[in-house]
Amino acid sequence: MGGACMTNTVAIIGANAAGLTTAMELRRLGYDGRVMLFDAEMEPLYNRPAVSKEMLSGEFSDPSDTPLVRADILEKMHLELEFGNRVLGIGTAGRLDLSGGRQVGAEVMVVATGGLARWPAQVPRLQGIHTLRTSRDAMALREALLPGARVVVMGGGVIGCEVASSAVRRGCDTTIVDIAALPMLRSIGEGAGRVMATVIEEAGVKLRLGEGIASVLGPSRISGVVLMSGETLPCDVLVIGVGMVPNAKLANDAGAENDNGILIDAHCRTSLPGVLAVGDVTRRRSTVEGLGDRSETILNAQIQAREAASTILGLELPKAQPSGFWSDQFDINIQAVGKVDRTVSHWLKPFNGQEGVLLQFSENKLCGAVGFNSGRAIARIRRLLSVGDRRPPEELLRDPKLNG
Ligand SMILES: Cc1cc2nc3c(=O)[nH]c(=O)nc-3n(C[C@H](O)[C@H](O)[C@H](O)COP(=O)(O)OP(=O)(O)OC[C@H]3O[C@@H](n4cnc5c(N)ncnc54)[C@H](O)[C@@H]3O)c2cc1C
Missing domain, CATH: 3.50.50.60 (FAD/NAD(P)-binding domain)
Known part of the structure; x- marks a missing residue:
């Protein structure tokens, strides 16, 4: 080659x-x-x-x-x-x-x-426990998400939060358990994570953050999870969403x-x-x-x-471009571009319950952004990242083209 x-x-x-x-x-x-x-x-x-x-x-x-x-x-x-x-x-x-x-x-x-899908060592293979990677997994889980079912989602990452969004919409009594302090912390960073914690709780999902699942109760079908704090949460369905x-x-x-x-x-x-x-x-x-x-x-x-x-084909590599992902949950389209974790953030457009754009800076230089229902703004920021915009936060936040 x-x-x-x-x-x-x-x-x-x-x-x-x-x-x-x-x-x-x-x-x-x-x-x-x-x-x-x-x-x-x-x-x-x-x-x-x-x-x-x-x-x-x-x-x-x-x-x-x-x-x-x-x-x-x-x-x-x-x-x-x-x-x-x-x-x-x-x-x-x-x-x-x-x-x-x-x-x-x-x-x-x-x-x-x-x-x-990662399966944690402390979780036995009981009925009622699901992971999510393929279309067949989705169909099996969908059948289990019955109105009133007590659903625990292990892991508040992007997929865990998406599952919780569907579960609560289907009438399930839904709880997310995550060892991290905020949902989706690794993917969207702290500022956006705080916004999503509020959105998730307002939608009726219980968030148990800074908490882990120590063990699972059976015997053959799941009946509950024991948290690291010792508390037991009864549950009918456990969804593992730990990467x-x-x-x-x-x-x-x-x-x-x-x-x-x-x-x-x-x-x-x-x-x-x-x-x-x-x-x-x-x-x-x-x-x-x-x-x-x-x-x-x-x-x-x-x-x-x-x-x-x-x-x-022995051709030159395509031009590098910033990383990114999207997620749809709780009626919000989240889009992230560039680096968002362990950075300093400033709101370009504060979240108003529907929309918002958070810019991320590293060493005073734009390095990423998270948008809530703000695809066009994220596309503009993606272009700035591609050309390596070096303006300091104060100047960038005043840019009418970015703000429009
Ligand atoms: C539930 C879920 C939701 C997601 N949502 C988003 C999202 O909103 N936005 C986003 O950007 N990303 C999302 N992702 C991540 C995204 O789907 C993956 O990054 C992407 O699918 C990776 O593509 P891939 O081809 O590398 O791997 P995969 O999609 O995993 O495909 C690998 C394929 O290889 C096949 N395979 C494996 N071993 C063999 C073998 N020995 N022989 C033949 N075939 C084999 C498998 O059957 C599979 O079809 C999501 C992932 C999941 C699981």
């Missing part, structure tokens, strides 16, 4: 945001060789963010309501898609082992196997370097020759500041997919 493209066959393992975008980007850049895509799920080409939003609320009844790409566009891509086919092993000589003893060969492999673990077994077994994610360089190359990795399964190596963080967002999956396609 590097220089003119000599690759005839690319095999991509995992056909969701990162894998499919890699394939489509290869075609967009003019690659006309074979592109094979394998996915373990029977119906992989759906928007995963809908799992904790529209699929859980019931707005979408199944994954076909939210396709990743339109069928007519997909058809024109001439991709070789195999669903319900788990890749069992990869060899560095370009060999993929499939179920039924079948093998296929490819000059370049892209591992896009995503993540698995994901990279689904890195395939790459690990093949000998790829891994440190809480398959390690990739700026070109999405793993330590194995001819094997790239993209999306939630990866963690970026960084020569300047040590290891980079893992990023589990659609935007990150898409950015890395574009980088991987350029690498395969």
